[in-house]
Amino acid sequence: MKKNFKQIALATFVMGMTQSVHAYKYVIYTDETITKKSEEVAEMMKSTYPFNKFDVEVEIVRVSPEELDCGSSLGIDRLVTCKNSDSIQAQAARRGGDQAMIVKNMSKWGGSSSVGGGVPVITTGTSSRAMLHEYMHTLGLCDEYEYSASEAEIYCERERSTPNLAYITPVPPYGSDPEAKGLHGGSIPWNSDILATTPITTAGQLGTGAVDFKKQAPQNNTTIAMVLAEPTGLYRGQVCNKAKTPRYSWHPGGTSTVMNNVDAGLGAPLERIVERLLISKGVDKKLQFAESEPNVSDEKKNEERGGDVVVDSKPQTSINDTARGLFKSFFSWIKELFESIGRSLSR
Secondary structure, eight states, X not given: OHHHHHXXXXXXXXXXXXXXXXXXXXXXXXXXXSXXXXXXXXXXXXXXXXXXXXXXXXXXXXXXXXXXXXXXXTTEEEEEEETTHHHHHHHHHHBTOSEEEEEEOOSSOOEEEETXXXXXXXXXXSOTHHHHHHHHHHHTOOOOSOOXXXXXXXXXXXXXOBTTBEEOOOOOOOSOHHHHHHHHGGGOTTGGGSOTTSOSEETTEEOSEEOEEEEEOOOOOSSSOOOOSSOSOOEEOOTTTTSSSOOOEEESSSEEOTTTOTTSOOHHHHHHHHHHHHHHTTOOBOOTTOOOOOOOOOTTEEEEXXXXXXXXXXXXXXXXXXXXXXHHHHHHHHHHHHHHHHHHHHO
C-alpha cells in the first residue's frame, strides 16, 4: 500500500507539471510606454469563449519601435504590417512562446494578419477586440465584411475556401436538398456541422438564407457555448460582391460575427470551428472550472500593474521550438505512463 501511495503521489506531481508545460503561450510584443492596450488584449484572450476553455499563458514584452518596424501596406491605410514579424515570432519561440502578437503604438485604426499563419498585429488606436479578429485570421479564418473594389482585386482573385468561407457558384434549380448536399457538401468546410434536418436550399435555390449583417452575434465571456440562434447552414455572404467578377460567398452562420465587425461575438458556428482549430494546434483544454491566469515572466521587471508584468525583450533562458517540443513529448509520455499505473492500481 505504501508503494502504491508513492506511485499515486508521483503521478499526481508529474501530471501537475505536464499541465504547466502544456500551456499554450501567447507572447505580446509592444512598443507602448504604458502597456494598457496589450493588457486589454491579454484579458480578452483569457475571457472570450472558447479561448477561455484552454490552458494558456500570456506574456507581455516591451520593445522599441525599430524592433517592430511597422507601417501601412499595399496602399491600404488600415493594413498595418510589421517588417520584423518573422524575427518577433522567432524571439517568442526562444521565450517558450507558441504564438507571437504585436500591439503597435499608433493612433490610427489598423491591423493585419496572414490567413493560416503569421503574427497578428493591431494598433493602439484600435479596439482590443481587433486582435481577436486578426488572430482568427492566423487560425485560418477569412474576413466576412464586404471588400471595397480595390481590396477585392487583392483578396478575391484566388478561389480558396477557409473554415468560415466557401466559394460556391449555384447551379439551380435543385430538385431536392439532398441533391444540393450531394453536389456541394465536399466544398463546404463546415459540412459536418450541418444537421441532416437543416436545408442548404430554399425554394430550389442554394442557401439556408442570407447573413443578416445588421444582427450581431453577442459577445460570449462565459465558459458555455452560445445557443444557436439559427442552425449552422449555408448563408449567403458579401465579401467578394465588388470584385470585377462578383463571386458567391457563403458562411456557416446567419449573423454578423467578429470577422465582419470587431464589436460582434463569434457566434455558435464559429465557436465550434475555432475550438476544433485550437485542438488541432495541440492546445490543451484546462481542467473544468480552473481559472487561467496570465503567465508573465519575473525576469528584469520594468513595471507591474494589475498582475501583468512587463519585461524587456531579452529572454531569461533560451528555449527553442525543438526543446519545447521535447519537453511536451517527454511529459506526455510520463503522463500516459502514470495513467497506465493508475488503471492497474484500480483493478
